[in-house]
Amino acid sequence: MIKKYYFASDVHLGLPPSDKAIEREKRFVRWLDSIKSNAEGIFLVGDVFDFWFEYKKVVPRGFVRTLGKIAEITDSGVPVHFFAGNHDLWVSDYLQSETGVNFHSESYETTLYEKKFFIAHGDTLDPSDKGYMFMHSIFTNPFLRKMYASLHPSIGVGFAHTWAHRRHKQNRPAGIFRGRDDSLYKFALKKLDTEKIDFFVFGHRHAPATIKIKRAICNVLPDWIARPGGYMAFDGENTEMVLFPPNC
Numbered sequence: 001m002i003k004k005y006y007f008a009s010d011v012h013l014g015l016p017p018s019d020k021a022i023e024r025e026k027r028f029v030r031w032l033d034s035i036k037s038n039a040e041g042i043f044l045v046g047d048v049f050d051f052w053f054e055y056k057k058v059v060p061r062g063f064v065r066t067l068g069k070i071a072e073i074t075d076s077g078v079p080v081h082f083f084a085g086n087h088d089l090w091v092s093d094y095l096q097s098e099t100g101v102n103f104h105s106e107s108y109e110t111t112l113y114e115k116k117f118f119i120a121h122g123d124t125l126d127p128s129d130k131g132y133m134f135m136h137s138i139f140t141n142p143f144l145r146k147m148y149a150s151l152h153p154s155i156g157v158g159f160a161h162t163w164a165h166r167r168h169k170q171n172r173p174a175g176i177f178r179g180r181d182d183s184l185y186k187f188a189l190k191k192l193d194t195e196k197i198d199f200f201v202f203g204h205r206h207a208p209a210t211i212k213i214k215r216a217i218c219n220v221l222p223d224w225i226a227r228p229g230g231y232m233a234f235d236g237e238n239t240e241m242v243l244f245p246p247n248c
């Protein structure tokens with residue numbers, strides 16, 4: 001039997017409340033366990049962690065189950081690709097050396113079973129979203145990152161948690177993918193002018209979708225807040241979105 005490639009994103013591990021957070025992490029680890037023996041490769045397409053920051057000498061608490069499981073999988077020879085999302089872009093050498101993931105801070109193009117894939121979290125593909133692009137340039141500024149890292153971790157991580165949790169609480173509408181009006185759709189359409197891509201895979205929208213763009217298939221992955229356990233699989237021919245009922 002042919003082994004599959006698996007894709008998941010927007011798990012947001014660590015997102016409070018804490019009882020839900022641990023439940024979500026256990027579910028994520030169970031999912032990794034359930035696919036590992038049938039996996040040719042695993043793509044974690046951004047926002048796996050609700051907040052991630054690496055210091056030089058200390059490690060923020062949390063996520064031991066996830067980190068251990070990913071390390072076990074890469075140790076067994078199955079490649080795991082980890083993409084920066086907008087919540088977990090501050091990956092340095094710790095995550096990579098400890099868990100063995102291949103880290104992608106940008107989009108990644110690869111050939112899987114002779115099909116061309118374009119994979120990205122998707123938060124940086126809309127240059128017209130000037131507000132976000134400005135925030136992103138601040139978040140990725142090496143000097144500011146260094147300044148932030150120089151704060152005592154209790155202060156730095158505490159501040160980040162407060163900020164992130166306030167944003168989550170702002171009752172932002174549930175994720176939505178706007179079809180042909182979506183900037184991800186427009187990005188993919190433009191990309192197809194110059195390149196032959198068979199499959200696009202994006203996260204970030206928190207709303208699962210599959211849409212045809214010319215001859216390509218564009219898949220937007222589900223999140224794990226409204227749809228715990230959702231993922232996509234590729235068997236060499238087709239992509240299949242596997243969605244569980246909300247909050248199952």
Ligand SMILES: [Mn+2]
Pocket residue numbers: 010047085087204206
């Ligand atoms: Mn997200």
